[in-house]
Amino acid sequence: MSLLTAQGIYAGYGEADILQGINLTVGANEIVVIVGPNGAGKSTAMKAVFGLVPIRQGRIEYVGEDITNQPPERMVARGIAYVPQEANVFPSLSVLENLELGAYAIAGDITPRLEKVYEIFPRLKERRQQQAGVMSGGERQMVAMGRALMIEPRLLMLDEPTAGLSPRLIDETFERIREINALGIGVLMVEQNARQALAIADRGYVLASGRNRHEDTGAGLLADPEVAKMFLGG
Amino acid sequence: MMELSGLISYAVFFLTLVGIYAILTLGLNVQWGMTGQFNIGIAGFFAVGAYSTAILSTDRADNWLGGFGLPFPAGLVGAILITIPIAWVIGRITANLRTDYLAIATIGIAEIIRLFFLNESWLSNGVRGIPGISKPFGLGNNGYLLLVIGFVALVYLLVEVARRSPWGRVLRAIRDNEPATAAAGKNIAHFRLQAFVVGSCIMALAGALYAHFVGFISPEAFRPLYGTFLVWVMLIAGGSGNNLGAILGALVVWLVWSSTEMLAGLMPSGLVASESAFRIFLIGVLLQIILVTRPSGLLPERRPPLPGRDQ
Amino acid sequence: MWIEVTQLFINGLLLGSILALGAVGATMIFGVLRFAHFAHGDLMTMGAYFALLVVVSLNLPVMVALPVAMLMTAGLAVGIDQVVYRRIRRVQPVILLISSFATALILRAVVQMIWGSSNQVYATGIQMPWRIGPLAIKPDHILIFCAAAVLVIAVHLFLSRTRMGKAMRAMSDNMNLALITGIPADRVIMWTWAIGGALAAAAGVFLGMDTRLHPVMGWTLLLPVFAATIVGGIGRPYGAIFGGLLIGCAMELSTLIIPGAYKPAVAFAIMILTLIFRPQGIIKGAL
Ligand SMILES: Nc1ncnc2c1ncn2[C@@H]1O[C@H](COP(=O)(O)OP(=O)(O)OP(=O)(O)O)[C@@H](O)[C@H]1O
Ligand SMILES: [Mg+2]
Numbered sequence: 016m017s018l019l020t021a022q023g024i025y026a027g028y029g030e031a032d033i034l035q036g037i038n039l040t041v042g043a044n045e046i047v048v049i050v051g052p053n054g055a056g057k058s059t060a061m062k063a064v065f066g067l068v069p070i071r072q073g074r075i076e077y078v079g080e081d082i083t084n085q086p087p088e089r090m091v092a093r094g095i096a097y098v099p100q101e102a103n104v105f106p107s108l109s110v111l112e113n114l115e116l117g118a119y120a121i122a123g124d125i126t127p128r129l130e131k132v133y134e135i136f137p138r139l140k141e142r143r144q145q146q147a148g149v150m151s152g153g154e155r156q157m158v159a160m161g162r163a164l165m166i167e168p169r170l171l172m173l174d175e176p177t178a179g180l181s182p183r184l185i186d187e188t189f190e191r192i193r194e195i196n197a198l199g200i201g202v203l204m205v206e207q208n209a210r211q212a213l214a215i216a217d218r219g220y221v222l223a224s225g226r227n228r229h230e231d232t233g234a235g236l237l238a239d240p241e242v243a244k245m246f247l248g249g
Numbered sequence: 250m251m252e253l254s255g256l257i258s259y260a261v262f263f264l265t266l267v268g269i270y271a272i273l274t275l276g277l278n279v280q281w282g283m284t285g286q287f288n289i290g291i292a293g294f295f296a297v298g299a300y301s302t303a304i305l306s307t308d309r310a311d312n313w314l315g316g317f318g319l320p321f322p323a324g325l326v327g328a329i330l331i332t333i334p335i336a337w338v339i340g341r342i343t344a345n346l347r348t349d350y351l352a353i354a355t356i357g358i359a360e361i362i363r364l365f366f367l368n369e370s371w372l373s374n375g376v377r378g379i380p381g382i383s384k385p386f387g388l389g390n391n392g393y394l395l396l397v398i399g400f401v402a403l404v405y406l407l408v409e410v411a412r413r414s415p416w417g418r419v420l421r422a423i424r425d426n427e428p429a430t431a432a433a434g435k436n437i438a439h440f441r442l443q444a445f446v447v448g449s450c451i452m453a454l455a456g457a458l459y460a461h462f463v464g465f466i467s468p469e470a471f472r473p474l475y476g477t478f479l480v481w482v483m484l485i486a487g488g489s490g491n492n493l494g495a496i497l498g499a500l501v502v503w504l505v506w507s508s509t510e511m512l513a514g515l516m517p518s519g520l521v522a523s524e525s526a527f528r529i530f531l532i533g534v535l536l537q538i539i540l541v542t543r544p545s546g547l548l549p550e551r552r553p554p555l556p557g558r559d560q
Numbered sequence: 561m562w563i564e565v566t567q568l569f570i571n572g573l574l575l576g577s578i579l580a581l582g583a584v585g586a587t588m589i590f591g592v593l594r595f596a597h598f599a600h601g602d603l604m605t606m607g608a609y610f611a612l613l614v615v616v617s618l619n620l621p622v623m624v625a626l627p628v629a630m631l632m633t634a635g636l637a638v639g640i641d642q643v644v645y646r647r648i649r650r651v652q653p654v655i656l657l658i659s660s661f662a663t664a665l666i667l668r669a670v671v672q673m674i675w676g677s678s679n680q681v682y683a684t685g686i687q688m689p690w691r692i693g694p695l696a697i698k699p700d701h702i703l704i705f706c707a708a709a710v711l712v713i714a715v716h717l718f719l720s721r722t723r724m725g726k727a728m729r730a731m732s733d734n735m736n737l738a739l740i741t742g743i744p745a746d747r748v749i750m751w752t753w754a755i756g757g758a759l760a761a762a763a764g765v766f767l768g769m770d771t772r773l774h775p776v777m778g779w780t781l782l783l784p785v786f787a788a789t790i791v792g793g794i795g796r797p798y799g800a801i802f803g804g805l806l807i808g809c810a811m812e813l814s815t816l817i818i819p820g821a822y823k824p825a826v827a828f829a830i831m832i833l834t835l836i837f838r839p840q841g842i843i844k845g846a847l
Contacts, residue, residue: 065740067740086739087742088739088744091740091741092742102734105737107733108726108733115726116727116730116741117741119727119742119743289661343832349594349595349596350839352596352598352657353786354832356598356782357783357831360783361822361825364822364825368819368822478661478662523669530670533663533666533669536659540655541644541647544651544652
């Protein structure tokens, strides 16, 4: 059974629908990448899945259960974690506090979870007393992902995790995402560094103007000359 | 027969105060209803207007500045001329503050203005206040009511014309979508400042009319309750953004406010230690009910289409 | 001269700790709910009168009545939120602002109706001040200092050690992310009101001990309390403590130069200067 399926989603902020009938699936253990031009509705799609933008039509299922328009709290309780594109840390809180809050919904000892996150991002352990707001962009992104991992999600949703990072950090981030995926966590991510992202993706979607334009395996999209020309910059 | 004339003179008194409050509410509507400026320092400008005309128009006195014995029109014009620089300076400092900061700042300003009139006796005779502010042109209460109604109509016309003018459209555009208006090349700070000064001058005008009506003013009259709170209740109840609503709100709320006096009078005196506190309690509860159930007021704003926002 | 300055400084710290207690609550409400709570001063008044109720009816010392008053005011604040603010939270922040203005008047009217408008005190009789050299310090002042310090430390521990405290800071930092993280906003909001109300009550009781009880006692402190929150940076409890002490001292020391009647104007001037030059608060970093 697939982890997440979104079917015929219509959603938007005001009167107009930004998303006009998009479909997405994420299989267990898959890395699925969404690419597309600016303003295509990629972030909106993520928010709609997570219950942050009202869905007017369509249906979202998570391991076979209807989760359409459920509040974020419920998503977290079911094991879906989401890292938004911007403002994704609590700036005046320390790294450790950011991670602890990630596990707010978890009763009991969270030390084992913390250790796991530190294993993936050793830098966060060194920096755990530092205020998140004064850290570099790359470190903040680690805090944000670490915070999301604290619920031990089955599905991790990342909106442009490499935006604004240096090439070396971009490589490292994709490497981490693969490691996370190897732990058995499905990943749905939006990416502007489309080629690299598709290279590690099991499958990919191209969104444009709120609609599905292409969908294929990561390699398939990379090989598609039309996709390359229109969406991957030649 | 006696009763009827008593009733009429009460009605005249009542309507005059409604008219003065209507002018205050129209002034607030320029700032809040049209521009989105959250001024809760209305009492301050109300006081400046009242004291200005009091000082300008009373006869020579030893206990306060002046009086200069000037005629009524000079008092009104003077009140507005004195308010312009004060409002301009305050507006310059505060006009770009976020809504909640502006609210805090304006309530502070009103309080400081009140403290100023309370403590600078040479100017205002302190707590003892300024008596002997006469009605103009030998008018009695009835005549003065007509005069106030005339001013209400005049201010209404001016504000309504302004609202429909390109100037008013820019103000509303700023209120509804500041970034887009800035992007359209409008100098937001400028328009805000203008609206703030215009609204404040209207409030000062109301203050001046009030001073000549009651004949005696002291800092007590400019506490936030009468000067500010009731005006807000009126605008919210009437429908902010709608000038007729502002006038209707003044009428309805003053009616309610006055009837709470009777209600409080009906309470057994042992139960209610303080009648005026009970009235404030009732009006506060009324406002809460309006806010919870009907936040856009009796006459909600009808929005003419804004250019550039119709996509 | 320096004796006078020191004495004023001590008075300033006293006023400052009262302001700080009010400002911590106001700033947390501001941070979590994004609106200036204009009834905060009147919550202080309520707290002071609740304590008077306990002092008079049970004949207890005021420091024993303090926790009771704090609990009652916390309950009152949560109740007001549930009955009024919660219903209009989603409309527009300004509606909340106006509503809190109405709440302020309602609370004050209730105080007047129940307790009347005249001045009252917790304990009659004059307390002999302790003389330390040329300085005069009332035993009550020491009591207020200590109690305020205990409360500030308790708030600090709550904010830095407990899950709820951290969640509160998180919501004030980034509301959207707090929701995404699965922090239950409604619970956090209730706690914010409870703590804000309790601290306001403490401020009110201390103010009543220092001076006297009066229906407008809290309202007159509203402006300095807001000034303290703005000087300390909105939504930052540690900043608010600093802001409270700074404003308190500035208000007292200003009487060296200008008439005491203008103390609120001093708080106001500092606040306006902060808003113009350092709208994020005058201390650097995110405390
Ligand atoms: N909070 C919002 N309110 C109103 N409209 C919004 C909001 N956020 C985004 N939009 C609009 O929705 C459309 C899609 O935005 P979205 O953020 O989903 O694009 P995106 O594909 O993520 O773009 P980018 O690559 O720039 O992140 C855009 O036209 C945008 O202006
Ligand atoms: Mg995006």
